Structures are given as structure tokens and as C-alpha cells.
Amino acid sequence: MYRYQDFDRAFLAERNAQFRAQVERRIDGSLTEDEFKPLRLMNGLYLQLHAYMLRVAIPYGSLRSAQMRQLAMISERWDRGYGHFTTRQNIQYNWPELRDVPDMLDALAEVGMHAIQTSGNTVRNVTADHFAGAAADEVADPRPYAELLRQWSTDHPEFQFLPRKFKIAVTGAEADRAVIRAHDIGLQLVEKDGEIGFRVLVGGGLGRTPVIGKVITDFVSEAELLPYVEAILNVYNRFGRRDNKYKARIKITVNEEGIDKIREEVDAVFVRTRDEFTGFGDVLDRIKADFAPPALEEGRGTQAYSDAYEQSPVFRSWADTNLTAHRDADHAIVTISLKAHGATPGDATADQMRLMAELAERYGHDELRISHEQNVILPHVHRADLPEVHARLSEAGLGTANVGLASDIIACPGMDYCALATARSIPIAQEIATRVDELKIEHEVGHVQIKISGCINACGHHHVGHIGILGLDRAGVENYQITIGGAAGSDAALGTRTGPGFPAEEIVPAIERILTTYLDLRCDAAETFIEAYRRVGMAPFKTALYDKEQSRDAA
Amino acid sequence: MPPRSFSPKVVTANRLLEGDAVWLTPSGRWSPDMREADLIEDEGRAAERLAEAESQAGLVVGPYLADAKAGPGGPEPTHFREAFRARGPSNYRLGKQAELTGS
Ligand code: HEM
Ligand code: SF4
Numbered sequence: 161m162y163r164y165q166d167f168d169r170a171f172l173a174e175r176n177a178q179f180r181a182q183v184e185r186r187i188d189g190s191l192t193e194d195e196f197k198p199l200r201l202m203n204g205l206y207l208q209l210h211a212y213m214l215r216v217a218i219p220y221g222s223l224r225s226a227q228m229r230q231l232a233m234i235s236e237r238w239d240r241g242y243g244h245f246t247t248r249q250n251i252q253y254n255w256p257e258l259r260d261v262p263d264m265l266d267a268l269a270e271v272g273m274h275a276i277q278t279s280g281n282t283v284r285n286v287t288a289d290h291f292a293g294a295a296a297d298e299v300a301d302p303r304p305y306a307e308l309l310r311q312w313s314t315d316h317p318e319f320q321f322l323p324r325k326f327k328i329a330v331t332g333a334e335a336d337r338a339v340i341r342a343h344d345i346g347l348q349l350v351e352k353d354g355e356i357g358f359r360v361l362v363g364g365g366l367g368r369t370p371v372i373g374k375v376i377t378d379f380v381s382e383a384e385l386l387p388y389v390e391a392i393l394n395v396y397n398r399f400g401r402r403d404n405k406y407k408a409r410i411k412i413t414v415n416e417e418g419i420d421k422i423r424e425e426v427d428a429v430f431v432r433t434r435d436e437f438t439g440f441g442d443v444l445d446r447i448k449a450d451f452a453p454p455a456l457e458e459g460r461g462t463q464a465y466s467d468a469y470e471q472s473p474v475f476r477s478w479a480d481t482n483l484t485a486h487r488d489a490d491h492a493i494v495t496i497s498l499k500a501h502g503a504t505p506g507d508a509t510a511d512q513m514r515l516m517a518e519l520a521e522r523y524g525h526d527e528l529r530i531s532h533e534q535n536v537i538l539p540h541v542h543r544a545d546l547p548e549v550h551a552r553l554s555e556a557g558l559g560t561a562n563v564g565l566a567s568d569i570i571a572c573p574g575m576d577y578c579a580l581a582t583a584r585s586i587p588i589a590q591e592i593a594t595r596v597d598e599l600k601i602e603h604e605v606g607h608v609q610i611k612i613s614g615c616i617n618a619c620g621h622h623h624v625g626h627i628g629i630l631g632l633d634r635a636g637v638e639n640y641q642i643t644i645g646g647a648a649g650s651d652a653a654l655g656t657r658t659g660p661g662f663p664a665e666e667i668v669p670a671i672e673r674i675l676t677t678y679l680d681l682r683c684d685a686a687e688t689f690i691e692a693y694r695r696v697g698m699a700p701f702k703t704a705l706y707d708k709e710q711s712r713d714a715a
Numbered sequence: 716m717p718p719r720s721f722s723p724k725v726v727t728a729n730r731l732l733e734g735d736a737v738w739l740t741p742s743g744r745w746s747p748d749m750r751e752a753d754l755i756e757d758e759g760r761a762a763e764r765l766a767e768a769e770s771q772a773g774l775v776v777g778p779y780l781a782d783a784k785a786g787p788g789g790p791e792p793t794h795f796r797e798a799f800r801a802r803g804p805s806n807y808r809l810g811k812q813a814e815l816t817g818s
Contacts, residue, residue: 187732189773207776209800210810212734240809255809258732504806575796576804584799586806636794 172269175276179203180262187258204275205261208577214253214261216268216275220288220306220330221249221530225517228528230271232513238264243513245498245506247532247570247621248327249287254577276314281322283313283393289331289338290531293453294493294539296485298332299349300356304447305385306330308440311447312386319393323400324408326393327365334650339532341373341652342366342624344410345392350379357381362392362422363414366618370654371411374419376426386440387433388426394433395425454525456488457542465543468550477603478550478561486539492546494524494538495531496553497560497568501597505571505589506534515556523549532621534570535563565602566610566675567593570621574614574631575638581614583631583638583664588612591668596675605675608689609648624648626690627674628655629667640667644674644701645693656698658705670705677704724761725752725783725790726768727800728775735810736800737775738790739768745775748815749801750789755780 179199186196200206204215216231223231231251235243238260239253246252256264268274286306293301309328313319319326329343340346346361357379364373380388392410399417401407407416414422468475484493496516499505508516516536520528523545529537541549553559562568569592572578574585589612596602611625615632622628628643640662643655662670675689677700682692693701726739727749737745738752746752755761761780768778781797783790792798803810 187773193772193776207729207734209796210735210803211729240807256734258734507806575799576806581796584805586804590806633796638795 168272169269172272172274172276175203175274176262176265176269179265183258183262202276203261203265205256206579208254208573208579209575210577211255212258212261213577214256214264214275215246216251216253216273217285218249218251218273218530219285219310220292220303221290221532222288222292222303223528223530224271225521225526225528227271227273228513228517228520230267230273232510232517234264234267235513236510237267242507242509244504244573245508245530245534245536247534247572247619248285249290249530249532250285251530252573254573281320281324281326283309283316283319283322283326283328286310286313287327287329287338287343287532289333289336290529290533290537291337291484291493291539292332292529293451294486294491295333295337296487297335298487299351300332301451301453302330302332302338302347302349304444304451305347305349305358305382307447307451308386308444309389311443318397322393322397323402324405324410326396326410328389336648336650336652337531339621339624339648339652340364341650342370342621342648343373345389346373347385352379355381358385360388360392363411363419364652365409365411366621366623367409368406368616368618369409369412370618370623371415372652372654373411374414376419376423382444383439384430384434384437387437388430390433390437391426391429394429395422399425454527454540456491456525456540458490460490460542460544462490462543465546468547472547474554474559474561475547475550478559479546481561481565481603482563483546490544491540491542494541494546494549495563496536496538496558497562498535498558499562499568499593500557500560501562501567502590502594503557504586505569508536512556512558515552515558519549519552532570533568535568562593562602564607564609566596566605566608567602568609569593570609570611570625572613572620574612574620578614580617581631582616582633583614583640585612585614585620585629585631588629588631588640588664588667592671595668595672599672601675601679604685605679606685606688608675608678610671611646611648621648622646623654624652625655626693627671629671632661634661638664640664642667642670642674642705644698645690647690651690658698658702660706673704674701677701721756721758721761722782722793723784723790724755724780725749726755726761726764726778727752727781727797728768728778731772731774731776734776739764739778743767745771747811748789749783749792749797750786752783752790754783754785754790 329338330347331338348359361373524538569589571585571589575581612629613620613622624646646655741753803812
């Protein structure tokens with residue numbers, strides 16, 4: 161994994177010292193709130209409903225054990241002993257006090273972490289496939305490119321005042337686990353005639369105007385990635401709508417100008433940026449060396465795994481849902497669910513963070529990942545160690561076997577924390593998970609993604625949920641609108657509204673009706689929820705949701 | 716001329732240092748307990764009190780007028796957003812619900 165150089169350390173130390181001084185000047189009255197607010201936002205500090213909130217970047221979702229331990233320490237020393245992992249591969253602390261934040265940032269810097277560019281109209285934390293470097297299906301590890309982009313865009317003068325925030329995601333595999341189609345730029349590593357390059361998508365985004373990204377080029381070589389991205393940002397800087405915040409994202413620019421026109425403009429600028437580009441010297445090679453794959457154990461049997469799989473139904477159930485194929489058959493990728501039924505999606509206590517750090521150190525080559533699905537991943541675990549890993553996780557309340565199932569819900573903080581929210585999301589997620597657990601139907605239902613946002617900003621990705629839930633304020637009452645048919649992977653699609661929304665006390669039964677309707681109408685157990693929806697369309701779900709007779713029967 | 720109808724308000728903000736929600740009391744103190752807030756029934760007075768709050772940038776951030784109604788223990792929220800601010804999040808017993816006695 162990337163290790164900070166002296167340059168990064170000096171840069172962070174300077175930024176933190178500046179921010180410490182800015183906080184002092186705000187407190188002693190030399191800075192007004194209007195002056196201070198953009199400064200604190202540049203350093204990831206928001207003011208929410210009940211307290212400040214510090215958003216810390218976890219670049220491409222990768223963490224070492226020492227970093228996870230530090231996150232735990234910070235949560236105990238300056239917060240309330242837990243952290244919230246988000247869809248943007250960040251961690252948020254919900255209760256810091258203003259005076260403590262400079263100390264928190266210093267503590268982060270000790271382990272090479274920071275909160276810079278987690279806010280503002282800049283290139284945000286570059287996200288990547290959380291299975292990067294481990295997945296059986298990838299062309300190459302996307303993280304070196306994410307890191308290259310991070311280094312290049314951090315504090316880049318041309319990109320500090322973009323028309324609006326700018327989000328880039330990179331994946332190394334065809335199966336899109338980084339939701340690249342919902343990012344301003346999505347990069348997919350591809351191989352063409354033995355050469356590594358990128359398929360580039362542009363103009364994806366969620367928020368109040370959701371758009372699926374469009375392919376701007378099918379191939380740009382590794383060497384030309386930076387000048388190509390620079391060309392896109394340059395065109396965006398010129399054409400982006402600075403007059404209207406709601407039209408300022410590149411997705412609107414692409415929609416208004418058309419992808420062909422944007423492609424023409426980008427190609428024209430690219431001629432220049434490519435010429436001016438002097439190459440990245442050995443920077444990429446050095447970064448790649450930092451991401452060298454771990455030395456995997458060879459020749460050790462996996463009998464312990466097979467035995468546990470045969471003998472323990474609990475282990476088998478967990479193995480079936482929470483493990484993913486590793487490129488090495490003797491290893492597995494472990495997804496640790498932060499979605500215990502009834503718990504807050506994405507939250508981990510300090511003790512849980514320390515346990516995950518310990519397991520990563522002992523059994524997982526010191527690597528942890530945060531997924532946009534708000535779970536934690538141990539990317540390289542030998543199969544023989546899985547029974548022990550599972551046992552330790554279970555003791556800590558981290559053994560829930562539900563990854564990819566109905567209770568593995570993405571939920572934004574919603575009105576329990578967020579100042580922009582129009583309704584709550586967390587309690588809805590908690591209640592749905594509790595309900596499907598009571599009914600014991602989620603293993604039968606199988607793969608379905610439920611995603612919840614507490615307002616149209618769509619931080620909870622509801623548009624691309626198989627089932628999306630959007631919380632709104634309807635005349636002073638929380639009301640929830642359902643969409644069906646969205647998808648976040650390489651089959652990305654925006655969901656369609658089912659019809660009128662539901663009040664808080666009716667939303668869980670409504671979701672239950674959708675799930676049982678699917679069970680009734682699917683061809684067989686192999687047909688997933690989204691496949692069934694694509695076959696039958698909205699009509700049966702609408703009937704189940706709105707037909708009075710039926711809803712009374714179900715109630 | 717009868718006064719235009721004005722729905723009662725409280726002045727609320729977040730504390731600069733702690734970041735938590737506070738309400739302006741009749742005596743001009745900032746209280747973490749909404750029930751101690753000054754319930755303002757008059758539009759002119761609301762504007763005055765808001766201006767007073769805005770002059771205290773060293774203590775609070777983002778003061779605004781929020782709708783409220785009289786309750787047995789003091790002013791109460793009328794909208795759920797303000798109810799959450801007065802109580803704390805629903806997923807943990809943190810914030811006001813844990814910090815204030817008698818709530
Ligand atoms: C203080 C809390 C937050 C604020 C103020 C906030 C603000 C916003 C705003 C204004 C947008 C709309 C952007 C646009 O359409 O141009 C947005 C989008 C988004 N935010 Fe947040 N957000 C918050 C928390 C979160 C959290 C906790 C997550 C992750 C769980 C998150 C992830 C996202 C994502 C994925 C999008 C949609 C993707 C896109 O940018 O198009 N945000 N956020
Ligand atoms: S979707 Fe809305 S409520 Fe949820 S975190 Fe984003 S801004 Fe807040």
C-alpha cells in the first residue's frame with residue numbers, strides 16, 4: 161500500500177498547522193463564520209444537527225491495521241467511541257468539538273491520513289473497487305491509478321475551484337464494484353492488444369438529477385491517463401455551469417452539450433495536454449511497487465475450511481454470503497458485515513475496529529478495505545484461517561451472514577445527523593433489517609440491494625438500488641418514496657418510481673410486500689430480484705403496493 | 716388594524732465550540748434545553764431577538780427562527796427536524812436525550 165513520502169508528511173503538517181491557527185482565529189473572533197466555513201469545509205469539518213462532523217478520507221478504501229487502530233483511538237479520545245463508514249469510502253465522526261479537531265487531524269497525520277478535499281469544489285477522494293488487488297476477475301489493481309490521480313489532483317491549482325465537486329472512481333474489473341457509472345469520471349482498466357489502458361466514462365452522478373455515465377472513449381493508454389483526465393477537467397472548467405449550483409456538475413454539462421460535443425472538445429484539448437505532458441517519470445512505477453501483491457502462503461492445505469463448511473451450518477451460511485473468490489484459490493476475500501440486523505449501517509465501535517485491525521494483521525497481510533456498501537473487507541485471508549476469523553468476528557457482533565442480502569442496506573445518515581436531510585434513513589434501515597430477520601426470508605430472497613437516502617442529494621445511492629428509498633418531508637411529516645429497478649454495477653440503471661410515497665409506519669410493510677411479491681412471481685430460485693423485475697416490469701409490484709385489498713390482506 | 720397572524724418562534728443555533736443545538740432564553744442566555752427558550756409571539760420582537768443572536772458570532776453559529784408552540788414544560792417543536800435537534804439522534808441515546816436531565 162502507498163506509504164507517505166517526506167513530501168506528503170511535510171504538506172500535511174503544514175496544512176494542519178494552518179488549520180489549527182484558523183480554528184484559534186475563529187475562536188478569538190478574528191475570523192467570522194463566513195470566513196471560517198470554507199476553511200473548515202476544506203478540512204472535512206461540517207456542522208450538522210447535533211454537533212460538528214469530521215469526514216476523513218480513506219483513499220480508495222484501503223487501510224493498514226495501524227490506521228484502523230488510530231481511527232479507533234480517535235473515536236474514543238475525541239468522539240463517542242464509534243465511527244460511521246460511508247458510501248464514499250470515508251469515515252465520519254459525528255461528535256467532535258471544535259477545539260479538538262486540530263488534534264484529531266494531527267493524530268490522523270501520524271498514520272498518513274487526512275480530511276483534505278473531502279468537501280468543496282475539488283477532486284474528491286478517488287474511490288476504487290474494494291476488492292482491488294485480490295479479485296479473481298480483475299485486469300490489474302486499480303489502486304495505483306487512484307493514487308496517481310490523488311497525488312496529481314491534490315492541491316492542483318487548476319482544480320481547486322471547479323464549478324462543483326468532482327468525483328472519480330476506478331475499477332480493475334468488468335464487474336463494476338466501484339459504481340463508476342455514477343461518478344463524474346469513471347475509469348475501467350481494460351487490456352487491448354496486451355496493453356493496459358482505460359475505458360473512460362463521464363457525466364455520471366446521482367443527486368437531484370441522476371444520470372448514468374456515458375463512454376467518452378473506449379481506450380486511453382496508461383501513459384496518457386493524466387493528460388486525458390486533465391483535458392476533461394479543462395473542458396468542464398470552461399463549459400461547467402457556474403451560474404447555477406444545481407446545474408454545475410459535469411453530468412449537466414454532458415447532457416446539455418451532448419457527449420459527442422464534449423468528446424470533440426476533450427479530444428481537441430487532449431492534443432495539447434498530451435504534448436505538454438512530460439510523463440510521470442518513475443512515479444507510477446514507485447506507486448505500483450507500494451501496491452505489490454502480498455506474498456501469499458502456498459502449499460498450506462484448506463482442510464480446516466472444508467471441515468468447518470461441512471460441519472457448521474452457521475459457518476456455511478456466512479461463507480456462502482460473505483466470501484468472494486480470490487485470484488488465488490486457497491485464499492478468499494472476506495466481507496465483514498457492518499449490518500448486524502437492527503444496527504446502524506456502516507457504524508463500527510472502537511472495539512470492533514481494533515478487532516478488525518488485529519484480524520487483518522494476523523490473518524490478512526495487514527490490509528483492510530472499506531466498501532461503498534459500508535462494509536469492511538479483509539482482502540487476502542487463507543481459507544484455512546477462515547473458521548478462526550469467523551469465530552472471532554462472531555464474538556464481536558461482526559459475524560452477520562448477510563452480504564448482498566436484503567438487510568445489507570446502504571443508508572445515508574439522514575435526519576438523525578445531517579443538516580440537509582428531509583427525513584430519517586437510519587431507523588428505516590434498522591427496521592427493514594429487523595423485519596426480514598424476523599421473517600427469516602432474506603436467504604430465500606437472495607441478492608437484492610436496498611439503498612436509502614434522507615434527501616434528494618442521494619448520498620445513499622437510492623437511485624441505483626434494486627429497491628431505492630428516498631425520505632422526503634411532505635407537509636411536515638416524513639414520507640418515503642420507493643423506486644425499483646435501479647442497479648449499481650456494470651448493468652447500472654436508474655430506478656423507476658412505484659407511485660405515491662409511504663409514511664414512516666408503512667414503509668417497512670411496503671418493502672416486505674415487494675419482497676414477497678418477488679418470491680411469488682420469480683421463475684425459480686436462480687432468478688434474482690432484479691432479473692425478475694426486468695422480466696415482469698413494474699405492474700405486479702404496483703399492485704402489491706397500492707391495491708387496497710391486497711395491502712389489507714398483508715397487513 | 717389587527718396584527719397579521721404570526722406563528723410563535725424560538726431563536727436557535729449551534730454552539731461554536733461544542734457544535735450542539737442551543738436556544739435563546741428570555742434572559743439572553745443560550746440553553747441546551749429547548750424548554751427554556753423564549754417563545755416569541757410577535758414578529759417585530761422575533762426580528763430583534765434574531766439580530767441579538769446574530770451579534771453573538773463568538774458563541775453560536777447559524778442562528779435562525781424556528782417554529783415552536785407552548786407546551787406544559789415550555790416551548791416545544793412543531794416540526795420533526797426541530798424535534799430531533801431538541802432530542803438527539805434516534806439510533807443512539809446520545810445528544811440532548813442523554814445529556815439533559817428530565818427528558
Ligand atoms: C454532512 C453530511 C453530508 C452533506 C452536507 C452532503 C452533501 C451532499 C450534496 C449537497 C450532494 C449533492 C451533490 C450534487 O448533486 O451536486 C451529495 C451527494 C452525494 N453524497 Fe453527500 N452529503 C453528506 C453526507 C454524505 C455521506 C455520509 C455520504 C456517504 C454515505 C455521502 C455520499 C454522497 C454521494 C454518494 C452522493 C451522490 C453522488 C454524486 O455526487 O452525484 N454524502 N452530498
Ligand atoms: S442524502 Fe441528504 S440526508 Fe442523506 S446524507 Fe446526503 S445530504 Fe444528508
